[in-house]
Amino acid sequence: MAHAPHAPAPARPLSSAQQSRAPLAATFHISLRHVSHALPDGRMLLEDASHAFGVARHGLIGRNGAGKTLLLRLLLGELPAQSGRIERRGRIAAVPQSLPAGPGVTLADVAGMTPALRALARIEAGTGSQADFDLMDGRWRVREEWPRMLADAGLPAWPPERPASAVSGGELTRVALAGALAQGADGLLLDEPTNHLDARARGWLMDRLTTWRGGLIVASHDRTLLDTMSDIVALERGALAGHAGNYSAYRRHHEQQAASADAALTHARAERDAGLRALRQRHDAEQRRGARNARQARDANQAPILLGMKKASAERHAGRERLRMQAAAQALDAAVRQAAAKVAPAAAIALALPETAVPAGRRVLHLEAATPPWPAGAPALSLNLSGPFRLALQGPNGCGKSTLLAMLAGELAPLGGRCEVGVPTAILDQRASALGDAETLLQALDRLGARLPQGELRSRLALLGLGPAQVDAPAARLSGGERIKAALACALWRREPAQFLLLDEPTNHLDLASVQALEEALSGYPGALAVASHDAAFLAALRPTHRLAWENGRWTDATAAPA
Known part of the structure; x- marks a missing residue:
């Protein structure tokens, strides 16, 4: 059962405990070196791709089915690349697109806090290991910070063991985001983080990401969120292409490139049409010249052997001209194909809605x-x-x-x-x-x-x-x-x-x-x-x-x- 919403708190400075765990930006780095990876249906997600994600606000974009979620799992290390190398530096927190909410899943699980809470319980019981102490470094007040973390996200002081199924989708997303932000990681990987969030929760997230000091990779279709990024990375046709600036800058650049490509294609087609007309005129002129020379040779009453030699020479010349004109025509066609290859294909998306008109008075x-x-x-x-x-x-x-x-x-x-x-x-x-x-x-x-x-x-x-x-x-x-x-x-x-x-x-x-x-x-x-x-x-x-x-x-x- 969902609960009535709580307004997110306005942005405020980090607590001293949070500051002690604030990310050290310089420690975050993920690089792909000649990585190839195929989707389950055989399509290539990445094909010999190399790209570096440093300390910047990266917005990851791509069409539905391009594999953005799978790419984030590769970057996170949840999946091994089929070939090539992925190198990571720094601790990473992630929020997936689909959050768990089945039987037995708690809010602490969704927030990524269960390992720390369990380690703290073992240490307090005297059964903690060195791994538990390492995990708790800088996180000793995780229990006290839990309600403050929820309050910052505009949520009630729910206990960590509360079932995830007892809250709404938007509230669950806020729990996951608040948990990721509170972990003190060096980098965040977020998959469609604004899905299900209302306007006030989106404002809270924007505030938190604006003050985030570590690395950030956000896969999103949210135009407002993408406009807060400093770098746009497009996943397309097995390649990753980085563009400096936010999404609006990317769109302007993309539209300028598309306009230039369209103009180049129009020019290439006009050149081809003009060239083909010139070739046809030249071909017709050659035909007329050949016919005129043949008539003159017959009228000159020359010896048959000489006439045969002239005819053979004329045929060889005509053959060479045909080859030259064919090559010229092929070159013109090739120029058009090259220009067309640089034009982005039209979006193959349309919604053919049925005729379902409702009369005005119905x-x-x-x-x-x-x-x-x-x-x-x-x-x-x-x-x-x-x-x-x-x-x-x-x-x-x-x-x-x-x-x-x-x-x-x-x-x-x-x-x-x-x-x-x-x-x-x-x-x-x-x-x-x-x-x-x-x-x-x-x-x-x-x-x-x-x-x-x-x-x-x-x-x-x-x-x-x-x-x-x-x-x-x-x-x-x-x-x-x-x-x-x-x-x-x-x-x-x-x-x-x-x-x-x-x-x-x-x-x-x-x-x-x-x-x-x-x-x-x-x-x-x-x-x-x-x-x-x-x-x-x-x-x-x-x-x-x-x-x-x-x-x-x-x-x-x-x-x-x-x-």
Whole structure:
């Protein structure tokens, strides 16, 4: 069961104990030397890649499925490289994208504090080893610092042994981040750290990372977070490419390069067209000249042997000219191919949404004193919405946004009152639960009664960025972003087309190109939308017609509030 959110504390100086464990920046270093590593499906994650991560704020970017999470595991040492060498210096703390929350997992486990707490208990019991004493160096006050660490992250003073399943996803992420920051490591490796965080928690994280003195590698699609980085590292086609500056600078540089490449390609094509025209004119001129010489030779009444020699000479000359013109044409084509190779391929991502228009007067949603099942004690909510509205749900972690969406989708019943939806719905939850781990995307679509022929389904999925390697693989093998896109396909192309889409943090795990494609597709969606998201830029792009905001323990109509 999740708990009501607590506002993160404002940034404040580190305690003396924290300062004693503050990272020594110069000790952090990770370098890859000629590293190659293949993904499970055979695609190359890295191919003879060399790169150094020093004391800088590195933002790691790449498309969904590029292997960013796997790369972080390689950098951390959880996986050995298949070839080449990875050298590490300094202690590293990491926060994975998917946090454990199963049976037996405690908050101390999520925060990475269990080894220190157990070592301290053994030492106090008189059974501690030298390894325990080494582990506790500078961490003797770990128990006293635990509640202060949670308070700094805006969380209650939960005991370390509290089950991880008893808190919300956003709260669990804060526990993991606070624990990583408190470990006094020399470097941090964070995988999509702002997923599930509300606006205030994101602000807290930004403050903490701004004052972080050690090395930092952050895999993220969060444009705001990436703009706080000092270096962007792009993972693409088996290579790592570093770019000085934040994400906005990277985008400007990338766009300038793309514009230059496009201009070079346009120029090469124009040169080829002009060159081919000149070659055709030259060929025609040669043909006319040959015919004229042949007529003159016949009219000159020359000896047959001399005529034969001239004819052979003319044919040899014509043959050499053909070869020269072929070579020139091939050179022009090669120049175009070389220019085209430098042009970044267009993003193969599109969302072919079904025709699910909702007439302007059609009532879609009717809430009459409906009491959501969570949070406990939440007041009843009344709301009537018609037509193709766009409802934005905004509020901190733990306020019940996911529960409210599930109630609107009919998956949960209100504790009291009425909740009526007058059109077919589809929900995309944060866990992408429309997909079973063992089934493939095509199997899931077949189970959901997708009416499109398999060939057309594959074509649409390819436009969504899901090729054969993704649609034929068990869902458990998909990356976070690939799974979200697969779940979206299930929501859109099931037997009964949805006229009311309910999206719970849909941009979590999506790469930047996919987020932009989703924005464009949803901006033209003719049905009704209800979207819960902490991504302010994404919500603004959808141009909400209505807003519900969680304020002072209740849902408030904030339709007139600014985006």
